Amino acid sequence: xxxxxxxxxxxxxxxxxxxxxxxxxxxxxxxxxxxxxxxxxxxxxxxxxxxxxxxxxxxxxxxxxxxxxxxxxxxxxxxxxxxxxxxxxxxxxxxxxxxxxxxxxxxxxxxxxxxxxxxxxxxxxxxxxxxxxxxxxxxxxxxxxxxxxxxxxxxxxxxxxxxxxxxxxxxxxxxxxxxxxxxxxxxxxxxxxxxxxxxxxxxxxxxxxxxxxxxxxxxxxxxxxxxxxxxxxxxxxxxxxxxxxxxxxxxxxxxxxxxxxxxxxxxxxxxxxxxxxxxxxxxxxxxxxxxxxxxxxxxxxxxxxxxxxxxxxxxxxxxxxxxxxxxxxxxxxxxxxxxxxxxxxxxxxxxxxxxxxxxxxxxxxxxxxxxxxxxxxxxxxxxxxxxxxxxxxxxxxxxxxxxxxxxxxxxxxxxxxxxxxxxxxxxxxxxxxxxxxxxxxxxxxxxxxxxxxxxxxxxxxxxxxxxxxxxxxx
Ligand code: BGP
Numbered sequence: 001x002x003x004x005x006x007x008x009x010x011x012x013x014x015x016x017x018x019x020x021x022x023x024x025x026x027x028x029x030x031x032x033x034x035x036x037x038x039x040x041x042x043x044x045x046x047x048x049x050x051x052x053x054x055x056x057x058x059x060x061x062x063x064x065x066x067x068x069x070x071x072x073x074x075x076x077x078x079x080x081x082x083x084x085x086x087x088x089x090x091x092x093x094x095x096x097x098x099x100x101x102x103x104x105x106x107x108x109x110x111x112x113x114x115x116x117x118x119x120x121x122x123x124x125x126x127x128x129x130x131x132x133x134x135x136x137x138x139x140x141x142x143x144x145x146x147x148x149x150x151x152x153x154x155x156x157x158x159x160x161x162x163x164x165x166x167x168x169x170x171x172x173x174x175x176x177x178x179x180x181x182x183x184x185x186x187x188x189x190x191x192x193x194x195x196x197x198x199x200x201x202x203x204x205x206x207x208x209x210x211x212x213x214x215x216x217x218x219x220x221x222x223x224x225x226x227x228x229x230x231x232x233x234x235x236x237x238x239x240x241x242x243x244x245x246x247x248x249x250x251x252x253x254x255x256x257x258x259x260x261x262x263x264x265x266x267x268x269x270x271x272x273x274x275x276x277x278x279x280x281x282x283x284x285x286x287x288x289x290x291x292x293x294x295x296x297x298x299x300x301x302x303x304x305x306x307x308x309x310x311x312x313x314x315x316x317x318x319x320x321x322x323x324x325x326x327x328x329x330x331x332x333x334x335x336x337x338x339x340x341x342x343x344x345x346x347x348x349x350x351x352x353x354x355x356x357x358x359x360x361x362x363x364x365x366x367x368x369x370x371x372x373x374x375x376x377x378x379x380x381x382x383x384x385x386x387x388x389x390x391x392x393x394x395x396x397x398x399x400x401x402x403x404x405x406x407x408x409x410x411x412x413x414x415x416x417x418x419x420x421x422x423x424x425x426x427x428x429x430x431x432x433x434x435x436x437x438x439x440x441x442x443x444x445x446x447x448x449x450x451x452x453x454x455x456x457x458x459x460x461x462x463x464x465x466x467x468x469x470x471x472x473x474x
Pocket of ligand 1: 013173174237309372376420426427428429430435
């Protein structure tokens with residue numbers, strides 16, 4: 001049985017739903033300068049004002065003006081918590097100012113008050129793919145050690161201002177996405193790295209990740225100093241990477257691929273890097289700017305819980321071109337014929353969620369929080385005006401079943417479950433509106449047309465009943 005105070009809710013990120021990109025003195029974030037992509041088309045990064053280009057995050061779903069209506073709908077579903085992020089550029093429009101922007105702080109004061117008034121606990125991510133654009137152009141993003149201080153200032157201001165309203169925090173969303181350094185990863189990371197030809201991407205990635213990990217640890221320490229009751233977690237993108245067969249080389253490859261992607265959680269939880277990473281740096285001649293103070297900071301700022309997203313699993317196999325078993329690359333991933341895939345090719349694997357919960361518990365022995373899980377699909381309202389999203393219900397039901405088994409049968413300590421995109425919003429990966437996750441439909445299309453009206457999908461009523469029965473009736 002799930003605990004009585006289990007945190008059922010939903011998750012979003014500021015830049016994907018707020019809009020109001022210039023309101024309240026907000027500055028430009030990386031998300032504001034990204035055009036819409038499409039199926040398989042990367043989003044383009046411009047200066048944010050290219051004529052004729054559509055920037056989906058500028059208006060998003062206008063939550064900035066409609067949050068009261070949306071929170072009322074979350075309350076109607078019975079949400080116990082609501083996970084969103086604070087847009088860094090509302091608080092520090094450029095990122096390097098000394099004083100915060102009061103109008104931005106007031107917006108979040110009002111938003112958190114509205115949540116609390118409705119019996120909904122805010123769960124807040126400090127940085128969710130929305131780093132100030134100025135920090136990218138002027139400082140090179142997290143290539144630069146100065147970013148640690150800028151982030152620390154931002155975190156301190158948020159904790160000081162909101163610690164009586166917000167108990168649960170996370171530092172960087174999916175911090176480990178940058179492990180895929182061969183991709184152009186600006187859309188899916190917080191690091192604000194733009195690569196030039198000839199860059200040693202891998203070395204830059206490890207350095208930026210190190211600065212982010214130190215910045216995160218410093219934030220955790222500050223939060224605990226300001227209010228020891230605060231719970232601060234990390235946020236890891238978790239997808240197990242299975243071996244293609246029981247061939248020992250495949251199994252070892254799977255292990256090495258998991259090490260590469262999830263060492264971030266080791267540093268967050270233990271305050272130390274695992275040896276396999278430091279050995280790898282030595283072997284690859286990667287020299288990291290890593291001071292004694294950094295090490296002290298990492299140890300002083302270990303997290304209280306592990307927040308993670310779970311959407312899918314992967315499969316990898318031995319690559320004869322990699323005889324040293326260096327960390328596996330995505331190019332070595334193969335299809336899993338045992339599981340179906342979504343329209344976007346994401347492998348649907350509910351049992352993998354139970355595996356992940358067990359893996360994370362065994363490795364870190366910390367409470368866990370599933371802060372993202374969900375099914376991105378094309379929804380079409382029927383003649384009765386409602387979206388009958390049985391496919392989404394099926395996906396969530398199957399995952400909740402496995403989550404309950406992990407708690408009931410495996411003894412996993414789980415704080416809560418917040419499905420991703422509880423209201424339709426702009427896709428982070430593609431910038432589309434038509435990749436929808438919500439229980440609440442928003443009338444808007446990929447070109448930005450639509451009334452922005454909200455309506456309840458079939459899954460809205462289903463999830464309402466799940467929460468009402470604390471997960472007993474699926
Ligand atoms: C996660 C991100 C979210 C979210 C989700 C779905 O990686 O934390 O911001 O967007 O993925 O991805 P997409 O929007 O590309 O479907």
